[in-house]
Amino acid sequence: MQVSTLIGRKVNQTSGFLQNGKRVPLTVVNVMGNVITQLKTTDKEGYSAIQVGLDIKKKPGKRDLNRAKQAGLEKAPRFFKEIRMDDIEGAELGTSIDIATVFAPGDIIDVTGTSKGKGWAGGVKRHGFHGGPRTHGQSDRERAPGSIGQTTTPGRVYKGKRMAGRMGTDTVTVKNLEIIEITADGVLLIKGLVPGNLNGYLTIKKVGENKKFVPLYKENTEEDSGIASESSPVSEDASQTNADEQSSEPAQLSESKPSDPNDNQKIKPESALDSSENVQTSPTASTEPEQAKEEAKKEVVQDAKS
Known part of the structure; x- marks a missing residue:
């Protein structure tokens, strides 16, 4: 069937x-x-x-x-x-x-x-x-059906009119x-x-x-949204751990950096002193060999006179 x-x-x-x-x-x-x-x-x-x-x-x-x-x-x-x-x-x-x-x-x-x-x-x-026209004296025939057939022949109204x-x-x-x-x-x-x-x-x-x-x-119903939220606890935990890691990294960087702005000012003069000492010591290191040469020449001249 x-x-x-x-x-x-x-x-x-x-x-x-x-x-x-x-x-x-x-x-x-x-x-x-x-x-x-x-x-x-x-x-x-x-x-x-x-x-x-x-x-x-x-x-x-x-x-x-x-x-x-x-x-x-x-x-x-x-x-x-x-x-x-x-x-x-x-x-x-x-x-x-x-x-x-x-x-x-x-x-x-x-x-x-x-x-x-x-x-x-x-x-x-x-x-x-x-309907009929509104003019030519037919104001009362606007919704009238009009003629429904002929005259003597056939002398009747056709079926289905x-x-x-x-x-x-x-x-x-x-x-x-x-x-x-x-x-x-x-x-x-x-x-x-x-x-x-x-x-x-x-x-x-x-x-x-x-x-x-x-x-x-x-449209998505509340049940579908509930199922989606229940099926993704792992992704929520992962996103939470990623957020914790991202928040801990700036904290570590802030710990490594000096918290007091005066420390930066203290560190900068030390480096400047080191650089100035290097500049001052470098000329003395270059003049020592020249003095030794002059002393050696003087000794040679005294030996020759004697």
């Missing part, structure tokens, strides 16, 4: 952003609780189909109670829909249909529902008539919508708008898949 159609209830209309930054309208549809209430076979009814029920009816009639009793249900469903199928092997009465086996994010669907009732409406609102009448409450099908997300509690987020009021029932049929599917954008 391969089911491609389910029934759902319209819950809300909202909007959201895709991961590519595009904002799209979203319709929230609840499809949880699709239960098989009846099986139809080719031997008995002449075709294969299953009947699906949704929600619970508060005050069911005898017919609904008998149908629920045959399916083995305690309470009668509120809405029923028959789904044609080629093969119903494996289908059992009273079993619920798993949504994951029917729909997936990115599926292209057709949604059928009953449009909102507008009551009695004129031709301008119901069919988009432009667009005129004023009851508007809305029609069966409307919106095609080629897309399923953006399926939540764990059986809620479909459909891109686009569907017919009907809130809490109205819809028929959702899968017709294809979108190969260029873009999922819905989601």
Whole structure:
């Protein structure tokens, strides 16, 4: 059994952003609780189909109670829909249909529902008539429908003539919508708008898949941030130790340097004295050999005279 159609209830209309930054309208549809209430076979009814029920009816009639009793249900469903199928092997009465086996994010669907009732409406609102001109004495014919037919031939109004009448409450099908997300509690987020009021029932049929599917954008939740913070205590400790090392290095450098500014002044004169002593001692070191040479010459001259 391969089911491609389910029934759902319209819950809300909202909007959201895709991961590519595009904002799209979203319709929230609840499809949880699709239960098989009846099986139809080719031997008995002449075709294969299953009947699906949704929600619970508060005050069911005898017919609904008998149908629920045959399916083995305690309470009668509120809405029923028959789904044609080629093969119903494996289908059992009273079993619920798993949504994951029917729909997936990115599926292209057709949604059928009953449009909102507008009551009695004129031709301008119901069919988009432009109305008559405001000039040439027709100020009271602005929203009038105008002529509705000919004269003696054919002498009647054709069937299907667009005129004023009851508007809305029609069966409307919106095609080629897309399923953006399926939540764990059986809620479909459909891109686009569907017919009907809130809490109205819809028929959702899968017709294809979108190969260029873009999922819905989601912000990081508190749980994710909590997991990230719990999973990184080592990195926090490492960063703390690095900060401690960086703070200790300037302390060591400050200890090696003189804390008193007068010490720098004391050290500088000593170095200056050393340099001056070196300058003063260097000339005496260079004059000693010259004096020794002169004394030796004087001794040689005295020996020669003697």
